[in-house]
Amino acid sequence: MLKIKNLHASVEDKSILKGINLEIKPGEVHAIMGPNGSGKSTLASVIAGKEDYEVTDGEVSFEGEVINDMAAEERAHKGIFLSFQYPVEIPGVSVTNFMKTAINETRKAKGLEDMPAKDMLKLIREKAELLEIDRKFLSRSLNEGFSGGEKKRNEIFQMAMLEPKLAILDETDSGLDIDALRIVANGVNKLKSKNNAVLVITHYQRLLDYIVPDFVHVLYKGRIVKSGTKELAHELEEKGYDWIKEEVNA
Amino acid sequence: MNKYTEDDLREELKTKEYEYGFYTDIESDTFPNGLNEDIVRAISLKKEEPQWMTDWRLEAFKAWKEMTEPEWANVHYQKPDFQAISYYSAPNSKPKYNSLDEVDPELLATFAKLGISIDEQKKLSNVAMDVVVDSVSVATTFKKTLGEKGIIFMSISEAIKEHPELVKKYIGTVVPQKDNFYAALNSAVFSDGSFCYIPKGVRCPMELSTYFRINQAGTGQFERTLVIADEGSYVSYLEGCTAPSRDENQLHAAVVELIALNDAEIKYSTVQNWYPGNAEGKGGVYNFVTKRGLCETNAKISWTQVETGSAVTWKYPSCVLKGDNSIGEFYSIAVTNNHQQADTGTKMIHLGKNTKSTIISKGISAGKSQNSYRGLVKISPNADNARNFSQCDSLLMGNECGAHTFPYIEAKNKTARIEHEATTSKIGEDQIFYCNQRGIDTEKAIALIVNGFSKDVLNKLPMEFAVEAQKLLEISLEGSVG
Numbered sequence: 001m002l003k004i005k006n007l008h009a010s011v012e013d014k015s016i017l018k019g020i021n022l023e024i025k026p027g028e029v030h031a032i033m034g035p036n037g038s039g040k041s042t043l044a045s046v047i048a049g050k051e052d053y054e055v056t057d058g059e060v061s062f063e064g065e066v067i068n069d070m071a072a073e074e075r076a077h078k079g080i081f082l083s084f085q086y087p088v089e090i091p092g093v094s095v096t097n098f099m100k101t102a103i104n105e106t107r108k109a110k111g112l113e114d115m116p117a118k119d120m121l122k123l124i125r126e127k128a129e130l131l132e133i134d135r136k137f138l139s140r141s142l143n144e145g146f147s148g149g150e151k152k153r154n155e156i157f158q159m160a161m162l163e164p165k166l167a168i169l170d171e172t173d174s175g176l177d178i179d180a181l182r183i184v185a186n187g188v189n190k191l192k193s194k195n196n197a198v199l200v201i202t203h204y205q206r207l208l209d210y211i212v213p214d215f216v217h218v219l220y221k222g223r224i225v226k227s228g229t230k231e232l233a234h235e236l237e238e239k240g241y242d243w244i245k246e247e248v249n250a
Numbered sequence: 251m252n253k254y255t256e257d258d259l260r261e262e263l264k265t266k267e268y269e270y271g272f273y274t275d276i277e278s279d280t281f282p283n284g285l286n287e288d289i290v291r292a293i294s295l296k297k298e299e300p301q302w303m304t305d306w307r308l309e310a311f312k313a314w315k316e317m318t319e320p321e322w323a324n325v326h327y328q329k330p331d332f333q334a335i336s337y338y339s340a341p342n343s344k345p346k347y348n349s350l351d352e353v354d355p356e357l358l359a360t361f362a363k364l365g366i367s368i369d370e371q372k373k374l375s376n377v378a379m380d381v382v383v384d385s386v387s388v389a390t391t392f393k394k395t396l397g398e399k400g401i402i403f404m405s406i407s408e409a410i411k412e413h414p415e416l417v418k419k420y421i422g423t424v425v426p427q428k429d430n431f432y433a434a435l436n437s438a439v440f441s442d443g444s445f446c447y448i449p450k451g452v453r454c455p456m457e458l459s460t461y462f463r464i465n466q467a468g469t470g471q472f473e474r475t476l477v478i479a480d481e482g483s484y485v486s487y488l489e490g491c492t493a494p495s496r497d498e499n500q501l502h503a504a505v506v507e508l509i510a511l512n513d514a515e516i517k518y519s520t521v522q523n524w525y526p527g528n529a530e531g532k533g534g535v536y537n538f539v540t541k542r543g544l545c546e547t548n549a550k551i552s553w554t555q556v557e558t559g560s561a562v563t564w565k566y567p568s569c570v571l572k573g574d575n576s577i578g579e580f581y582s583i584a585v586t587n588n589h590q591q592a593d594t595g596t597k598m599i600h601l602g603k604n605t606k607s608t609i610i611s612k613g614i615s616a617g618k619s620q621n622s623y624r625g626l627v628k629i630s631p632n633a634d635n636a637r638n639f640s641q642c643d644s645l646l647m648g649n650e651c652g653a654h655t656f657p658y659i660e661a662k663n664k665t666a667r668i669e670h671e672a673t674t675s676k677i678g679e680d681q682i683f684y685c686n687q688r689g690i691d692t693e694k695a696i697a698l699i700v701n702g703f704s705k706d707v708l709n710k711l712p713m714e715f716a717v718e719a720q721k722l723l724e725i726s727l728e729g730s731v732g
Contacts, residue, residue, distance in 0.1 A: 048687050052679070072686035081687075088684045092702030101698055102688035109689065141702070158688065 001026050001197050002047070002166055006058035009046045016042045018222035019058070024166065027194040031208055031233060032201045034219035035241045040201045041085060043219065044170040047199075048082040049075045062166070076102075077109040079165030083155040083172050090142040095154060096124060098142045099161050106162065127160040131187045148175025156187045163191070168199045173207035185210030205237035218244055281338040287311060290438050293338050297407050297442075300414060310427035310437030317431045320564075323593040324622040324654055327562045330501050330536060337439045337472070395455070401485075402447040403458055406474050409445035416447055420478055424507040424544045424570065432503040432538040432564075436472045440505070443474035448483040448514075457712050459488040473504040479514035479549075486517040488715055500525075500535045502560075508543030508551055512573065515550040516543060519711050520567075521719050524559035531589025531618075534561025541565065547573030547602070554710045556719040557584040557594060558726040566624065568597035571605035571633075578607040581707040583719070585726045586619030586651070595625035595656075600636040600666075609640040612704050615651035616727055622654040629666040637667045644674040645703050647696075647727070675703075697724040 002024040009017040016039045024030050034040050046053045047060060049072035059066050067075055090098065104114045115123075128138060131153055143151050152172050159167050169188070173181055188198065188211050200211055208216075208230060216233045218226040220241070225248050226232065236244075281289060290311045294304040319329055396403050402413060410417050427437040448454050479485050489506075502524065510516045518541075527534025537560035543551035553567035569578025580596035598607035607627065615621040627638045644653035655672050677699055685695035700723050701708065708716050 050683050071691075072683060073689050073691045076687055076689035084684065084687075088678070088681050090681060090684075090699055090702055092705035093698055098688070098698070101694065102685075102690055105691065105694060106689040162688070 001063060002199075003061045004047075004058070005061075007043075007046065007055065007060060008057035009042060009053050009055050011042070011053050015056070016053075016222055017046065020219075020222070020224060022217065022224065024197045024199060026165075026197055028215065029192070029198045029200065029211060029213045031213035031216045031230075032199065032219050032224075033203070033205075033216060033233060033236055035245075036203070038219045039222045040203075040219050041170055044082055044168045044199075044201055047075075047168060048072060048080060073105070074109070076162075076164075077106050081159050081162055081164030081167045083152070083159060083167065083169045085171040085174065087143045087146075087151045087155055089144045089146075091144050093142050095138045095140060095142055095157075099124065099158060102158070102162065123161065127157060130160055130190060131157050132183050133157055149177060149180040152176055153180060153184055156184050160187060160191055163196075165196050166199065167191075167196070168201065169211075170201045171203065172200070173202055173204065181207065182210060205233045208233045220244060220248055281336050283336050284333045285311075285335070285337055285439065289337055293439055293441065296338060297410075299407075299410055302414075302418060303410055306422070306427070307438050310434050311439075313428040314431065314434035314438055317428075317434055319431050323564050323624070324620065324656070325562050325564065325591040325593050327536065327591070332435070335501060338441055399452050399455065400449040401452060401454055402445065404445055406440075406443045406445040406476060409476075413445070413447070416478065417445065417476065420507070420509055421474075421476055422507075424509060424542045425505050425540050430540060433505050433540040436474060436503050436505045436540070440472045440474035443476075443504070445475075446477045446485065446487065448479045448485045450480045451482040452480075453483065454485040457486045457488050459490070471500070471502045471504070473502075475504070475506040476509075477507070477516060477518070478509045479511060479516045481511045482513040483511075484515045486519070486712060488519050488521075488712060490521040490523070490715070490718070501538070502535050503538045504540070506539070506541040506567075508541075510543060510545050510549035510551050510576075512547045512549060514546070515552075517552045517712075518543070518554070518567070519715055520553075520555040520557075521715060521722060522555065522557045522559050522563075523722055525561075526559050526588065526590050527561040529588050531561070534590070535559065536561060537563045537565060539563075539565040541567035542570065542597075543568070543578070544570045545573055545576035545578060545602075545605075548575045549573055550577040550579070552579040552581070552710070553596065554579075554581040554707065555583070555594075556707070556711070556722065557582070557592060558722045560592070561590060563590075563592040563594055565592075565594045566596055568599065569607065570599045570601065571607065571636075572601045573605075574602040575604045576602055577605070579710075580607075580609045580611070580625075581710045582611045583614070583704045583707045583723070584612070584621055584623075585614045585723060586616070586621045587726055588617040588619060590617075590619040592620070593622040593624055595623045597626040598628070598638060600627075600629045600633040600638070603632070603634045603636075605633055605636045607636075607638045609638070609642075610706055611640075611642045612707055613642070613644045613653050614647070614700060614703065614723075614727065615644070615653050616647040618650045620652045620654070622656060624656040624658075626658040626660070627668055628659075629661040629663050629668070631662045633663050633666070635665050635667075636663065638669065640668075640670045642670075642672045643703065644672075645700070646674065646676045696727060700724075700727055 004020050004022040007017050007020040020043060032040055049070060055068050059068050061067060062078060100120055107115060152175060172184060176184060200213060213230050216228050216230060217224045226244060290307050291304060294307055425433050428434055446458060477487055508516050508518060524535035524537055545551050551569050557563055567580060571578050578598050584592045584594050586592050595611060596609055609625055611623045613621040613623055623642045629636045642655050646653055653674055657670055659668055661668060681699060682692055682695050701720055708719060711719055
């Protein structure tokens with residue numbers, strides 16, 4: 001589904017990713033871990049197509065198509081979703097209106113008519129229930145005055161609405177208390193199927209107790225320096241990142 | 251990666267032509283350029299006005315000659331040469347029509363281009379229209395329905411002939427002839443406009459609507475509108491304008507007077523889309539407008555405006571809260587792009603006790619434009635327990651535009667409560683990327699963000715106008731982000 005080959009990327013001439021190789025197949029859950037500043041969020045942004053990042057070498061392909069030069073919205077139309085670490089506020093635009101626009105723009109790109117209002121409402125109701133979201137919440141301005149937990153839950157709600165093929169969860173666990181974490185993780189697990197894939201980016205092992213990864217990769221200084229199964233995550237939780245750093249620097 | 255830089259945006263903006271930029275060739279009856287007493291008399295004569303009206307105009311003209319153009323606004327432009335303007339132009343066809351079939355087909359085509367086919371409007375939208383092309387009304391509809399309720403809705407020229415007692419009683423009572431330079435000019439040379447009277451206790455059953463339009467090259471447009479809501483009555487009045495694309499600057503100096511008698515309510519909504527000039531700042535309409543309403547006891551006046559057009563805007567729809575417990579409201583969205591300049595806001599003059607006013611102003615600037623909010627809240631010594639709430643928000647796109655806020659407060663009564671809030675924000679790349687990531691392209695993202703920013707005001711517009719206004723916001727700002 002997603003194939004990353006020797007990816008180098010920089011922002012404002014500062015090189016951040018230095019040769020990433022990663023392949024994610026349908027039905028898989030991958031976790032990327034690593035210390036602060038290792039390039040985790042950059043990787044997420046580059047896959048999603050953020051313009052500030054320049055790909056200097058290598059390629060990213062999605063379902064067999066190289067997407068290096070593809071605009072962010074086109075990638076979204078193809079089924080790439082990024083749950084933001086810091087979701088932005090859009091005052092005056094309700095969650096419902098935002099989702100309606102997103103869904104209909106995606107449908108338009110696929111040559112489909114707007115989703116009938118009735119279906120839209122049904123979908124919203126269904127997904128809101130899945131994530132235990134209060135209906136009132138949906139008429140509030142997007143992320144404006146939301147608590148950290150509400151913002152993250154809203155991200156997963158959007159993911160549920162858009163039903164992406166590849167969902168990248170960038171530090172979705174940060175700012176969540178244990179109950180919210182469980183709700184969010186349950187939501188992700190319920191949406192999981194053999195046809196879609198999840199890339200979890202996290203600093204801590206905590207979230208991986210709920211969203212169990214098939215593969216765990218450690219990112220350090222812009223490279224994947226170690227890959228393994230979920231046991232690797234436990235090891236990191238126990239021993240920290242220092243031993244990895246030592247291994248790399250040795 | 252496919253970079254969409256500010257340069258690309260700028261290019262895109264430049265290539266965006268004014269949507270409604272066309273010119274209709276209707277045979278016109280136009281006065282020679284210049285302004286003097288004879289011209290003023292000739293206008294009055296042409297319109298077959300009574301002597302008192304002619305005298306009123308001449309009085310205004312005398313005052314105007316002694317006045318100078320105001321320079322305090324935060325706008326810069328080449329002052330119009332008032333002797334190079336023709337002060338009268340009327341479509342040279344039959345003066346009145348009984349049906350649309352009699353209307354100049356080219357005129358109808360013009361309306362079709364604007365998407366405001368009268369036919370459709372008549373049938374679908376339940377809106378009575380007094381269509382003003384250039385200066386003389388050529389079509390009036392729904393007069394009969396309104397007539398049954400005793401509502402008078404006609405051109406002001408007709409009103410001067412048919413209801414002289416009402417016009418004479420109220421004209422110039424809210425905006426005196428000598429009020430300011432442009433109001434004086436308008437009082438001297440106004441060509442036509444709308445007149446509306448709602449009798450005691452009558453709730454006007456439909457939105458009243460007027461479309462203004464500048465059409466004749468080099469012809470100033472001097473509209474005069476007078477709306478009187480008698481005791482306990484209610485009216486919602488819509489005014490929308492768009493003008494053809496012209497190279498020379500066109501002057502528009504309108505005067506609107508609203509009178510809300512005891513317990514009456516007037517809602518006055520405007521969508522203004524005059525030609526803003528081209529991407530280099532050449533051409534465009536000068537929009538110097540005086541709008542003011544007077545509230546008697548328990549009366550309420552709401553001004554709602556969506557200003558997207560004109561090269562230079564100078565406009566402060568105001569409320570004089572004379573009666574106790576009266577309410578004034580001002581809701582505004584002002585969009586400037588390219589080289590547009592807008593200096594707009596309101597004046598809330600609290601004279602009566604327990605008077606309340608609300609001001610919500612949303613300024614959106616893009617390109618190299620300058621957008622200023624200028625507002626005065628004045629609480630007079632007798633206005634016990636007066637309250638005002640003002641909120642002025644600015645949204646910037648790009649690094650070359652400007653947003654300015656000039657709030658003036660004069661409180662001469664200790665019981666006054668005045669609140670003022672102001673914010674300035676910029677459409678951020680993070681917001682755009684967030685939308686992009688959800689499948690929403692940049693253009694649509696801006697529309698979404700701008701509409702969200704303007705929502706408080708858009709919500710105040712009558713339904714059919716709100717849709718039009720949203721469309722206008724999108725057209726005016728296509729591709730502008732920083």
